[in-house]
């Protein structure tokens with residue numbers, strides 16, 4: 001079989017062998033339902049509790065603040081719609097916030113946030129999108145100005161899935177506290193790459209996903225700070241503190257918790273190694289004529305935890321379409337992406353790149369390369385060599 005080199009870790013990651021091993025017994029011997037009272041049920045319940053403790057530990061939360069879900073998409077939906085559902089027009093749960101009908105997001109959100117607030121907009125909510133600068137950083141002055149007494153929630157992407165930009169969450173949470181509005185962050189790409197401490201960060205809700213951190217697909221979590229009034233979107237059971245009914249996906253949750261355990265041990269070193277490789281990749285690719293970096297420059301020692309997550313690089317190439325580059329790279333054995341995987345089937349230009357001020361044709365020429373746990377220096381060297389050849393060839397065809 002032809003050897004493929006995977007450089008799309010932002011789309012999804014392979015399951016770590018340690019995670020797979022930890023999950024195995026839950027398919028064959030430890031298959032009980034966590035709600036059953038018998039031996040098998042009790043055994044399952046203990047594993048669920050243990051897993052919850054581990055996921056909580058990764059972000060310094062209390063275990064009862066972790067709700068297991070099926071994905072970050074689901075977590076984002078529960079966080080945003082669940083808070084909105086508490087308004088008096090829907091229920092009488094949240095008298096304090098009953099007149100609040102405004103939601104603020106950024107112009108570079110993942111579709112799972114963007115389309116959720118657009119749905120609420122159709123139901124009568126006011127939605128405001130805060131602009132970002134050329135590198136994808138949110139304009140904090142605009143954010144502060146826009147939050148008014150009607151604002152219920154600010155929901156922001158923590159690290160961009162396309163250009164890797166890390167938002168200054170501590171500064172943002174200060175603003176939200178002062179202005180007395182809820183803050184939800186979508187940390188799907190940030191988890192495992194930036195230390196997250198909810199005691200320090202003072203955010204109200206955080207979404208994350210297992211399959212981005214070498215855990216299985218089909219598991220996510222939502223951190224809900226104690227006292228945050230979120231209504232359930234579902235009916236039919238009392239699982240997950242009444243917020244997410246249905247038999248819990250225990251094998252997946254155990255895998256997710258093992259992935260968190262590995263990160264607690266190895267996150268620091270892993271991200272330093274990956275950032276070094278990524279910086280080398282950027283340096284080499286920028287030697288190609290007409291190649292530009294999208295998103296922040298990140299050569300400083302701690303830039304991978306303050307400016308741009310360790311594994312992300314995003315380039316544009318003049319006179320070349322990202323889509324044709326991606327397809328040709330695939331034919332030559334390199335798996336990369338042109339933007340977020342979720343929009344790649346639609347063939348539309350990235351709203352994130354456009355929001356950073358790129359022209360349509362510039363955004364069309366973009367390519368996202370994302371590294372991970374098993375990316376090697378040889379793979380990066382081989383990728384750069386192939387990219388150089390391909391760009392020359394495609395440009396020859398163009399002119």
Ligand SMILES: Cc1ncc(COP(=O)(O)O)c(C=O)c1O
Nearest residue numbers: 071072073110112161188189209
């Ligand atoms: C920033 C961000 N949010 C949400 C999601 C959705 O995650 P999931 O696949 O777990 O639904 C993704 C996936 O790419 C993402 O990158």
